[in-house]
Amino acid sequence: MEVYFDNAATTRVSDGAAAAMMTMLTEAYGNPSSLHQKGFEAEKTVEEARKIIADAMKVAKNDVYFTSGGTEGNNMVLHGVSRAYKRRGKHILVSDIEHPSVKDAAYKLTEEGYVVETVPVDDKGYVMPQTLSAMVREDTILVSVMHINNEIGTIQPMESLVKAVKEKNADTLVHVDAVQSFGKYPLYPSRVGIDLMTISGHKIHGPKGAGALYVAPKVRLTPLVYGGDQQKGVRSGTENVPGIVGLGVAAREAYGDLESRKTHIAKLRRHCIRRLSEAVTAIDFNSDLEEGAYHILNFRAVGVKSEVLLHTLEEQGIYVSTGSACSANKKHHSSTLQALGQDSEATDQAIRVSFSTYNRMEEVDYFIKQLQTALPMLRRFTKK
């Protein structure tokens, strides 16, 4: 039995998206920039996908740009805003639980004289509006807070946070990494005051290597990639047509099915929480069980190294993720869990399961059963 519980890492491509991509690979393979009919056809499919994404976000088509994924989108924002607005200020705020593509891109800017401050989170991973507001200054040009945290599933109170920023400094731009929320928890940037929003295809049953970035009108962005002037020069380069089309189909399927997917997945998570609480010993939950994202569940099997548990589970066909990864003599600790104040022993034991619409109740039961078998054995062998 293959039980794939790592959907926050990546998801399988839906049959619809895969079929659409195949057509673009082998039949409608023109370059959208070509002047002839074949190019025009390709261009049309790209624009159709752009419309789907724009409609899902409830924004104008012209404000959506295709990228190679979440990492590139985030880099475009950090790089692009910092350069375009440096005369306005050089102060940037990022939350303590951002994805490395935000954090690393931000910290790189400190080499050029930008001041990057980290906004702390509470022990459940929430950014407090008051805290955020207090840190916004006159020269703050950008605030970046992810909508849903990929490791534990914390959902930020986006509306309050944007309000807190804009009331303090109306010129500060707000960027939201919505990679984990797009297609699951709708967020309408233009209605909430969000200036930039990143999304990615491979988290919603679209292909890897395709994502999109929303840029509110009036926001200037110095491009990261030059040469060709596609997409109004904001992101040059021949468009990844198959990827974009796949992303479009995946988005359309997600938004067409949003409520029933949510119901189904939330049910799986609730069942999993209940079974872990009642039938498996010594489980501590890291996620906010009530308010956390319905597809992510992060917990700790006390006394068991998560990477060892991961390999034990994979032998039974179950795929999950850990809060840290073992490297030779150099542990890569979950920065989110550390930001929550957990010590290294706890972060070493964190397991993340993340569900999709393809998962079934029987899979959760199978998972629990395997845990019940594996944990006692693994708990015999802890580091002395």
Next chain:
Amino acid sequence: MKKGYLIKYGELAIKGKNRWFFENALIKHLEDALKPFGVFEVIKEQGRIICEPAEPVDDEEVMNRIQMVFGIVGVSPVYILEDNSFEHICAVAKEHLTDQYDDLNVTFKVESRRADKKYPMNSMEISRELGAYLLDEVPGLSVDVKNPDIRLNVEVRGKTYIFSKVVKCLGGMPVGTNGRGMLMLSGGIDSPVAGFMVAKRGVFCEAVYYHSHPYTSERAKQKVVDLAKILARYNGSFNLHVVPFTEIQLDIYERCPHEQLTIIMRRYMMIIAERIARQRQCQALITGESIGQVASQTIQSLVATNDVCDMPVFRPLIGFDKQDIVTISEKIDTYETSILPYEDCCTIFVAKHPVTKPNLNAIERSEKKLADTIDAMIEKAIKDTEVIRIEPEL
């Protein structure tokens, strides 16, 4: 005119009556090594070996490959002529110089050997006339018969061979001419280097690796496979024996004092390695141990580990500093793979304060606690060993 490769071998040359055995082994290794690059004729000739490709080949790739074969002292690109008319020899000699050397503002000397007595010129005449021709035709050249930059060799036999540059090779002896050994291979920096050094002396190596699922990952195992494939470039294809070690490791963990865990584990690893070595007709074990790097490698620990072996254990790195080992590892291209972060032993099994001067009696007493289960576990581990055939990866 064909371009080939002239191989000079060293130590083999003094083997007397067994020389044919070593030469034939070397020829076989060269044939195997060159197979991916095309059809080659590999022939013995006057105490050297000539590799002649049927079609033109990628010179750099072939030279690199030849330099990985043990038993060779030097290799020269050689120009082979069927037509040995003097005009042709001159033309090819000139072509050889301009092809092989960027800068020809150098001194040279022609050294000729004429084995074909029917040839109208003798060796001195060949050297003199060819030397004069080249002085005229190639600007920048000048003659130095004492200590020239370039020694241009011309040998006239059935065919004529022109060569000059000798690229130094690894030396050593052809793999397999000095028996078989079993290398204890881990994913670290040291053991691949140890395998390389012993293979270089002509010992054909197989390898054994201990895998502890789920405490070690598939990636850790793949890392060892990748290292083995690099070693196979020098050693030739061989079997990697992957021993499932979890059960034994856990038993030791549960029943023996924690600070002795590493030593006792290594002892059982050597017992199993020796068993597999005998099965595979190997006469010695090989490890990457050197003295004093880690607790299990103090002299006392080495004594305690070695105690279980009847077979000789070769430890070619015993006197090396870490930096020396790293330097060799970089030279043989295993370093980058060795430092990939996939642990071959989960940290659960590393004691905080491992014993550095183990008392052999104490160790044996601890091992007695395992007496009721260990033999069956060893048999099972050997029975369940996965054998992976390792081919050279270029």
